[in-house]
Amino acid sequence: MQIRPILAALRRHKAGTILIALQIALTLAIVCNALFIVHERVERVRRTTGMNEANIVAVQNLYVGSPSTYLPLMKTDLQALRSMPGVEDAYVTNAYPLRRGGWSTTAQRNPDGGKDGAQSALYFGDEHTLATLGVKLIAGRNFTSGEITSFDRNQEPAPAQIIVTKALADKLFPEGNALGKSVYYVKGRPSTIIGIVEKLTVPWIDTDFIDNVTIMPMMLDSGYQHFVIRTKPGQQDAVFKSVANTLYGVNRMRVLPEKNGVRTFEMVRAAAYEADRGMAVLMSVVCGVLLAITAAGIVGLSSFWVGQRRKQIGVRRALGARKSDILGYFMTENFLIALAGVVVGVVLALGMNQWMLTQFEMQRLSFTYVLVGVVVLLGLGQAAVFAPALRASRVSPVEATRSV
Amino acid sequence: MFGYYVELAVRSLRRSKALTALMILAVALGIGASITTLTVLHVLSGDPLPGRSGSVFMPQLDPRDKERDDHPDELPTQVTWTDGMNLLHAARARRQALMAAGSAPVQSDDLAIDPFIVPARYTTADFFAMFGVPFRYGQGWTAADDESRARVAVIGAELNDRLFRGENSVGRTLHVDGADLRIVGVLHPWRAVPHFYDLNTGNYSVGEEVFVPLGTSRAAKLKRSGSIECWGNKSSDEDAMETANCVWLQFWVQLDDPAAVASYRRFLDGYAHEQVALGRYQRPARTALPDVMQYLDQQRVVPSDVRLQVWLALGFFVVCLVNTVGLMLAKFMRRAGEVGVRRALGASRRSVFAQLLTEAAVIGLAGGVGGWGLALLGLAMVRMQPAASSELAHLDVTMLCTTFVVSIVAALAAGVIPAWRTCRIAPALQLKSQ
Numbered sequence: 001m002q003i004r005p006i007l008a009a010l011r012r013h014k015a016g017t018i019l020i021a022l023q024i025a026l027t028l029a030i031v032c033n034a035l036f037i038v039h040e041r042v043e044r045v046r047r048t049t050g051m052n053e054a055n056i057v058a059v060q061n062l063y064v065g066s067p068s069t070y071l072p073l074m075k076t077d078l079q080a081l082r083s084m085p086g087v088e089d090a091y092v093t094n095a096y097p098l099r100r101g102g103w104s105t106t107a108q109r110n111p112d113g114g115k116d117g118a119q120s121a122l123y124f125g126d127e128h129t130l131a132t133l134g135v136k137l138i139a140g141r142n143f144t145s146g147e148i149t150s151f152d153r154n155q156e157p158a159p160a161q162i163i164v165t166k167a168l169a170d171k172l173f174p175e176g177n178a179l180g181k182s183v184y185y186v187k188g189r190p191s192t193i194i195g196i197v198e199k200l201t202v203p204w205i206d207t208d209f210i211d212n213v214t215i216m217p218m219m220l221d222s223g224y225q226h227f228v229i230r231t232k233p234g235q236q237d238a239v240f241k242s243v244a245n246t247l248y249g250v251n252r253m254r255v256l257p258e259k260n261g262v263r264t265f266e267m268v269r270a271a272a273y274e275a276d277r278g279m280a281v282l283m284s285v286v287c288g289v290l291l292a293i294t295a296a297g298i299v300g301l302s303s304f305w306v307g308q309r310r311k312q313i314g315v316r317r318a319l320g321a322r323k324s325d326i327l328g329y330f331m332t333e334n335f336l337i338a339l340a341g342v343v344v345g346v347v348l349a350l351g352m353n354q355w356m357l358t359q360f361e362m363q364r365l366s367f368t369y370v371l372v373g374v375v376v377l378l379g380l381g382q383a384a385v386f387a388p389a390l391r392a393s394r395v396s397p398v399e400a401t402r403s404v
Numbered sequence: 405m406f407g408y409y410v411e412l413a414v415r416s417l418r419r420s421k422a423l424t425a426l427m428i429l430a431v432a433l434g435i436g437a438s439i440t441t442l443t444v445l446h447v448l449s450g451d452p453l454p455g456r457s458g459s460v461f462m463p464q465l466d467p468r469d470k471e472r473d474d475h476p477d478e479l480p481t482q483v484t485w486t487d488g489m490n491l492l493h494a495a496r497a498r499r500q501a502l503m504a505a506g507s508a509p510v511q512s513d514d515l516a517i518d519p520f521i522v523p524a525r526y527t528t529a530d531f532f533a534m535f536g537v538p539f540r541y542g543q544g545w546t547a548a549d550d551e552s553r554a555r556v557a558v559i560g561a562e563l564n565d566r567l568f569r570g571e572n573s574v575g576r577t578l579h580v581d582g583a584d585l586r587i588v589g590v591l592h593p594w595r596a597v598p599h600f601y602d603l604n605t606g607n608y609s610v611g612e613e614v615f616v617p618l619g620t621s622r623a624a625k626l627k628r629s630g631s632i633e634c635w636g637n638k639s640s641d642e643d644a645m646e647t648a649n650c651v652w653l654q655f656w657v658q659l660d661d662p663a664a665v666a667s668y669r670r671f672l673d674g675y676a677h678e679q680v681a682l683g684r685y686q687r688p689a690r691t692a693l694p695d696v697m698q699y700l701d702q703q704r705v706v707p708s709d710v711r712l713q714v715w716l717a718l719g720f721f722v723v724c725l726v727n728t729v730g731l732m733l734a735k736f737m738r739r740a741g742e743v744g745v746r747r748a749l750g751a752s753r754r755s756v757f758a759q760l761l762t763e764a765a766v767i768g769l770a771g772g773v774g775g776w777g778l779a780l781l782g783l784a785m786v787r788m789q790p791a792a793s794s795e796l797a798h799l800d801v802t803m804l805c806t807t808f809v810v811s812i813v814a815a816l817a818a819g820v821i822p823a824w825r826t827c828r829i830a831p832a833l834q835l836k837s838q
Contacts (some may be wrong), residue, residue: 015825019730023723030719037712064509064519065582066625153642223627248518255509255521278789279709286720289433296426297727304734356715360708 006333016301024341027294029348032373034283036365041280045273049097050199052134055236056265059227064253071221080250086235091128092225095203098272102203108184118171120212121202124220132230140179140195143217152221158189159216165200167211298384306392314399323393330389338381342374413763427731431771434724435811436778437717443803445714447796449706452596457696459660463672464692469635479692482651496671497657499534503527504653505605505630508614511579522613526621534658542574542589553619557585560613561593583624598705600696602654604631607705608793669693725818733822740829747831760823768815772808
């Protein structure tokens with residue numbers, strides 16, 4: 001295929017050539033970055049919590065009235081929940097993964113603070129916590145019922161025993177001998193690591209310490225708490241429907257919020273990542289529409305060119321050019337324009353990403369995405385030009401003799 | 405002449421339906437996406453107190469100890485009980501209100517209704533007048549009620565509908581978390597967007613349904629919620645919040661003119677220096693007095709996803725426009741022969757140019773209508789999202805006008821190059837080649 005005649009012809013269609021190249025460049029820049037954002041969001045949504053998320057029901061509860069202590073109410077409720085048909089286990093806590101609200105503090109290696117601490121989320125629970133959440137204990141032991149203490153808001157939580165995640169243990173004790181060591185959540189009051197769980201995430205989805213969790217064998221004496229329930233397989237729906245009535249049956253003086261009062265863990269997860277999923281869907285749709293519009297634009301302009309050059313095509317055909325030569329001519333022409341477009345587009349894509357790094361929280365664009373984008377747009381151009389080019393190749397040599 | 409051009413334009417557009425449809429679709433999609441995202445941005449970055457926000461200010465102090473230096477440059481956005489009460493009682497502004505968030509379990513007299521929780525605000529008398537909160541029945545409480553910790557409450561329209569079927573409930577009793585409060589006022593539906601006076605409960609959280617004097621809420625031990633930041637011995641005993649080393653209250657003042665603002669700034673600086681001198685403050689005296697919009701800018705309340713979407717939509721729009729320029733070029737150039745005839749018959753370049761631009765404007769108008777429809781659809785989809793802010797996404801008159809202005813201007817801009825090139829065709833050359 002001869003390139004020079006094509007370039008010579010393009011020089012006579014500067015405006016159209018530039019427009020197609022520009023459109024391909026902009027589309028490439030936007031699509032690369034949008035798809036990269038989709039990728040980031042999908043990665044986030046697919047993060048695991050370390051829990052066995054099936055068959056979990058979470059209840060948000062607020063007691064009405066101000067008794068001197070809420071502990072008896074909480075214990076009665078727990079008793080009632082654990083003896084519900086279909087319930088395997090349950091515990092009461094302040095927070096759980098993906099709840100998007102909770103308590104965090106700094107865990108220190110030294111009794112008097114210092115800089116070598118690590119931020120950790122605090123989950124209050126008891127000996128039922130690990131089984132209810134379905135997290136895997138990889139070292140040490142679970143709490144015993146005798147170790148469970150209680151505290152209220154004017155005290156600071158500093159239990160004698162704690163269970164931590166492996167991520168937190170490794171952060172605090174990089175030597176890997178965390179089990180049995182002391183950690184300080186309150187100055188001068190040690191907590192001994194008696195167990196390490198493989199993985200459990202914090203309640204928030206936007207932190208830089210997502211795997212740092214401490215489970216404390218404590219009940220927070222407060223009017224507001226969460227019950228986490230593990231149901232027997234296949235019983236989740238039944239428990240989900242009946243748990244509110246069971247609790248109201250035990251004690252009427254409480255509020256389970258109308259919205260989010262009782263949720264399965266699927267609902268918790270869906271709510272936590274709603275925005276990310278929405279963004280991913282939106283970006284995907286925009287990419288799709290953008291590619292379609294660009295393709296339509298190429299079809300439109302190419303068709304116009306074919307129409308404009310019917311006579312020249314006829315002459316070439318009459319002089320001996322085969323159909324495949326004409327087809328090849330238009331395909332090559334589009335390829336050259338698209339090539340110019342993607343070269344500019346790659347620069348634009350990287351520039352746009354550079355700008356977005358300063359404006360939004362995101363990572364540097366991976367080059368794979370740029371490469372994929374380049375291939376997609378070159379392919380799109382070829383596919384879009386194929387129909388007009390085919391029509392061009394069918395122009396009869398007789399056209400050359402017609403005066404129009 | 406214009407009417408004739410429009411007629412010509414419509415006729416020409418009808419001749420190549422696919423190309424026309426493609427151009428209109430491209431403009432409509434670009435406009436629809438841009439207007440949808442801009443409307444969301446417009447709503448979320450709006451002024452929560454139109455006409456008043458310039459005269460409502462948030463005094464900021466720095467009562468923290470030296471140890472906490474995680475955000476050394478950012479002043480707390482809340483105040484301690486001691487500072488709040490000092491500033492409130494100093495009454496150096498035209499109006500001032502001290503407040504905290506709460507969640508109120510409400511019980512109905514009707515025992516068939518289970519207790520339910522509504523967001524509450526514990527505040528002081530000036531809250532309603534300072535923020536221009538409209539009353540349907542009754543009125544707010546007085547400063548004397550604040551001092552005497554009177555058992556009174558103001559309720560929101562929604563709660564009034566729910567408990568009293570929308571009747572005038574002034575004088576009736578509200579049972580909140582074991583406390584009986586006399587209702588003194590009922591509000592019209594009111595919600596500040598963004599929820600500027602307490603962003604800790606959510607930048608776009610819904611309006612409160614129960615308003616109780618701050619002192620009363622402390623005396624009746626009503627449940628407090630919202631954010632709290634402590635230092636020193638971090639005790640945050642709910643019953644001792646008055647003396648705790650914690651900031652947990654929001655304080656706002658109304659200052660009507662620059663002189664009042666300057667004078668309040670001096671007062672605030674003086675107060676901070678006095679506290680340093682007294683040894684209450686350990687850090688150097690630092691104060692700030694942003695107004696509502698300055699504060700919202702500092703806090704970057706508009707979600708970054710929304711800004712990202714706007715940029716994406718604008719980029720999308722640009723591609724759609726480039727596409728339209730290309731298609732218009734093809735369309736106009738195809739009519740080179742027709743233009744040649746018109747020019748030969750005496751039409752000036754100017755009138756050919758005007759005629760082609762009219763055609764572009766017609767495409768813009770059609771694209772605007774399509775874009776308006778798509779924006780309505782897009783906003784309906786936004787409203788289906790569960791976020792607290794999503795229900796606010798409605799197209800207002802400003803954005804509606806913007807839709808049409810932008811689409812016509814964009815189509816005209818897209819038409820300039822193609823029209824310019826077409827009208828410069830030499831008529832003789834075109835006629836000869838025919």
